[in-house]
Amino acid sequence: YTAANFSGRMPCVEVGDTIVRVARQTLENSIKYIHENYKKIGCRVVYGDTDSLFIIFENMRKIDAFNLSYKIVDEITNMNPKPVKLKFEKVYYPTVLLAQKRYLGYMFETSDQVEPVLEAKGVEIVRRDGCQIAAKILERCCKILFEFKEIDRVKEYLINQLIKLINGKINLKEFIIAKEYRGRNTYSNPQSIAACQVANKALLKDPLAEPLNGERVPYVIVYGMPGVALYELVRSPYDLIENPDLKLNFEYYITKQILPPLDRIFILMKENVFDWIKGLSFKPKIFHYLTEQL
Numbered sequence: 001y002t003a004a005n006f007s008g009r010m011p012c013v014e015v016g017d018t019i020v021r022v023a024r025q026t027l028e029n030s031i032k033y034i035h036e037n038y039k040k041i042g043c044r045v046v047y048g049d050t051d052s053l054f055i056i057f058e059n060m061r062k063i064d065a066f067n068l069s070y071k072i073v074d075e076i077t078n079m080n081p082k083p084v085k086l087k088f089e090k091v092y093y094p095t096v097l098l099a100q101k102r103y104l105g106y107m108f109e110t111s112d113q114v115e116p117v118l119e120a121k122g123v124e125i126v127r128r129d130g131c132q133i134a135a136k137i138l139e140r141c142c143k144i145l146f147e148f149k150e151i152d153r154v155k156e157y158l159i160n161q162l163i164k165l166i167n168g169k170i171n172l173k174e175f176i177i178a179k180e181y182r183g184r185n186t187y188s189n190p191q192s193i194a195a196c197q198v199a200n201k202a203l204l205k206d207p208l209a210e211p212l213n214g215e216r217v218p219y220v221i222v223y224g225m226p227g228v229a230l231y232e233l234v235r236s237p238y239d240l241i242e243n244p245d246l247k248l249n250f251e252y253y254i255t256k257q258i259l260p261p262l263d264r265i266f267i268l269m270k271e272n273v274f275d276w277i278k279g280l281s282f283k284p285k286i287f288h289y290l291t292e293q294l
Contacts, residue, residue, distance in 0.1 A: 029079075
């Protein structure tokens with residue numbers, strides 16, 4: 001409201017900077033208080049950003065984590081001037097913290113909640129710029145990990161899903177990727193942009209078929225000649241339906257869409273997802289090809 005110089009209604013950079021500084025100082029004071037008073041019993045702040053704190057409760061039951069959270073919230077609220085208030089939101093058990101504003105976990109909002117809810121922030125499960133098959137497999141793998149805490153179960157599920165995918169047991173809708181289109185004249189190299197490729201091919205058929213600025217353009221990746229650039233393998237989903245000679249490029253989807261987000265999570269547990277495929281004693285024919293690509 002105050003920090004925007006030209007578009008703001010009341011531009012005043014000093015006020016905006018002061019708010020940010022005071023907020024950061026409040027956050028740092030809260031972190032210091034928690035570490036000074038609760039670190040000995042296994043409580044420490046593992047993440048703090050803008051206006052929130054993530055506190056890890058080591059070797060503690062879920063009910064104890066709730067009770068201690070309520071206590072900490074009241075103490076920090078009392079040490080700040082009104083109307084500053086620290087609110088308790090939820091307990092994650094278990095959880096994975098990937099990076100700033102990127103995490104997921106089983107969420108409990110009350111101590112008597114029986115079934116948790118998988119909540120994800122900033123990862124492919126909730127992002128709109130990927131394909132559904134990658135989000136679906138990632139979500140199921142995380143649920144298996146959280147529920148059973150066994151890497152082998154996750155590995156077994158993943159391999160089975162990849163075999164189903166390769167055998168053609170698929171839903172085309174789950175492989176569609178949608179990217180925002182910003183107009184042909186806004187890109188320095190439009191031919192390398194998938195959304196532009198789809199738009200240009202549509203314009204050849206209909207001069208009025210160009211997508212609107214900001215519209216999400218759907219496309220799929222198909223097989224092509226070896227060595228062909230990726231942008232040349234971009235096709236509209238309708239082209240794939242109308243042309244039986246076009247086939248989905250499963251190697252691309254597995255190596256670029258499905259495995260990378262999984263690997264970013266399981267690498268925290270010293271597990272390399274790509275090695276799971278390389279280490280298979282029995283591989284379908286396409287898995288041998290994938291192993292070479294990996």
